[in-house]
Amino acid sequence: MLDLSKRVGAEPGTLCDRLFQNSRSIWERQFDHPFVEALGNGSLPRENFEFYILQDARFLEQLTKIFAAGAIASDEPAVMEKMCQLALDTIRVERELHETFAREFGLTIAQMEATPLAPTNYAYTRHLLSVVNNGTLPEIITATLPCAWIYAEIGKHFVSLGDPPADHPYRNWIQTYADPSFEEVGTWLRTTLNRITPEDEKTFRRLDEIFTISSRYEWMFWEMAWTLEAWKPQIS
């Protein structure tokens, strides 16, 4: 298993470092998940990748709402602006990647948008929405932090193994998440969270719970696409 203790620790001693250290073992399990390994080395079967992209496009619709809700929950103009920007980037930049793949898979955008949420995707997005409906701004940021942070780390990890060759089937995906602009999202979320969160143990325990659940769902999302997860029982 990859030891992340020296690789992705946030600024030592900060709130985000404590959150990360408590969930580190969940994060480490993502790097050697068979879906992630196969995505990185290009051996991932097309069927799994297509399943993942269709589900992820639906996930990003909800993530957009979470960032928009972050803007509403804030009183600081600079934070509102950044949250609005993140909502826009999520819908535009990441969806562009998905739409490129949709064309490749021979699907229309309408078909992509009609994809039913698989159980884990449903559960993960309900977790995010429940934090938005009941939570404070630090809680909303914490719920989205593993999502931005883990993908940047995985993108960097793939590139650290060697630049993906021109014929790598998932090169576009790797380049999107290895791009420094993507890492900046995680950095901004961490800096903001460290700055605005009250320093009391009760708050920390609540944020830790939210961060751990989101980190687990990130692992489960890979697992969902690896197993082509389906609802049970099927409707007959």
Ligand SMILES: Cc1ncc(CN)c(N)n1
């Ligand atoms: C499930 C998931 N988590 C995170 C990301 C990166 N925003 C994503 N596209 N999909």
